[in-house]
Amino acid sequence: MSRLQERSRLSSLPLHISGNCTRSISPRTTSISHLHRMPLETSGSTGCGWACLGALTFDSYALGDQVTLSQDRRKASRSKTTFRDGLVFSSRPVRVNERVRLRVENHVAGWQGALRVGFTTVPPRDRSLPLPQMAIPNLTDIPGHWAKPIQEKDCHAGSELEFWVSRGGTLYLRIMGFRKVKALEGVNLGQPRWAMVDVYGQTTSVLLLGSEQRVLMGIRRSCPAPKHLPLQNMADHSSVNHANEEQTKMVCENGKISLRGRLEKCASDSEASKHCVVCMAAEASVTLLCGHRCLCLQCSFRVIREFGTCPLCRRPL
Template identity: 50%
Template sequence: MMKEKKKSSGSNGSSDVTPKVRHRCCFPCLGPLTFHPHAVGDMVTLSHTHRVAKRSTETFRNGLVFSSRPVKLRERVRVRVEKDVFNWHGSLRVGFTNVSPSRRALPLPCTAIPNLTDTPGHWAAALPESYCRVGSQLDFWVSHDGSIYIMSNSGDKEKLLNGVDLKQPLWALIDIYGQAYSICLLGSEKRGLVSRKSCPAPAPAPAPEPSPTPQYIKPLLLASKDSNLDTESEDMSYLDLRISEDQTCVVCMVSEARITLPCGHRCLCTSCNNKVLQQFGTCPLCRHDISSSSMQRCATSEPRHLLPQHTHAHTHTYG
């Protein structure tokens, strides 16, 4: 399936055009889940393929974000708090809406409660500050009886509210409010006889280069870039400060991408490489075949004398 989306520039810092992407799912997969790229609060910036949302610390509001697609009943949306600030009172508000993010007029309201909840088709509740400390992971979902539940790090399950209209599709909504100002959307899971999870969001195809660089040279360029990074730059709390966004694994977005695939893309960490190889068998960026046989062919033909000599880069190749 091929999709193309365009967007005009705005205050949220997202790119003007979303390139064409391809995606294939099997039954256990719920499909990619990210933040909606256009319907975001005035003070929100999206990054890491629309899975990290950051609100300005200069304000406690204007931090609304929505899921990129409707979620299913009992599909647990999982987020992690990346950064907080104690200048404000209150913290995240979570909930659901049957109003499509694509149909919303901009700018968005400044808060979920009461600006959205006072209008039909919106249900949201405020979370305790203790649930929203840095590193906290939260699951929230809608049950078959129209109730919204939240589960915290400790595994405690709490009912937030009820009365959600289940007759129409529902999108998750989060208000990055108060103390929490940066969150990461980790994906979703629907539990049952067969557990189903959201898959990694398909990454946009790389932009065309004026002078194409040979694929086996790209790891050298990345290693060089790594050595010149500013370690004092502001980055996500769970990432190594030496790893730029371009060098982060495109699946987990946490570990350094150390695996060079047969197609030339260096985009997976060692752990995610094994999972992608078993479940998909294609490069997450270009969908090139990365089956065992193709890796063996790559290993025998890779010009190893061109691999980077910087020991701190820890470049891995198939072989």
């Protein structure tokens, strides 16, 4: 088969990308040895396609004790009554040269130090809770963690920055669009890396603006973040507060029954019950994606965080 015939044949085939996206191969870019160098979409659209890096939000499981996430998990806020316990991590691994973009939303005077950013090879869902109080030195003293403090003068409300890891394992920073700065070296490229952000000191709130990866033929960008948590009726509750878990400890009958045991026991109860199947006291006000209304608001935080499935039908949330 001639090269021209081969290109004609390939031009009619769809190229399957991750997710539900497909893209037809252009005849001028169908050389089999160069498929990985196909032109990328460079428009402002971040819809799922060849140029899409996937959604990037903060992980809702591994949160510092004083952190509150917005409903779309893009904004992380720390209590102003303390300077620490502000750790958050990205919801997925970040690629080499994928630049994570942040904006400082709020800051307060009175504390020393400010935002810290970096990467880790430890998956957020594999971490034990509660998290350490600070990224530096609590986590950076542990293998698999790299972080750099940002100067206070660069962390006023409205300041924007981006950070990424190069192919040489170097952590770079760029603040307010100025030239990049080499922060540190030696980041492990042999394992997936999650972005790590410590909302520390004077920094009390940051917004995750997304990410982008500059490649030879264009720019790849992260998807827009989902607008809502995987709950259907949380319009009256604009945030997920890690501290709400403390209010769910009463469901354990004086500590004699674990939450898992309670869920297993209640899964066989009537699905039409008006009471939460965990605490058996408050009204079941939260409707899950599967359609079951079986949890009160307080218990739903812990169930989603620790199990991630409906207690009745076990459908993932």
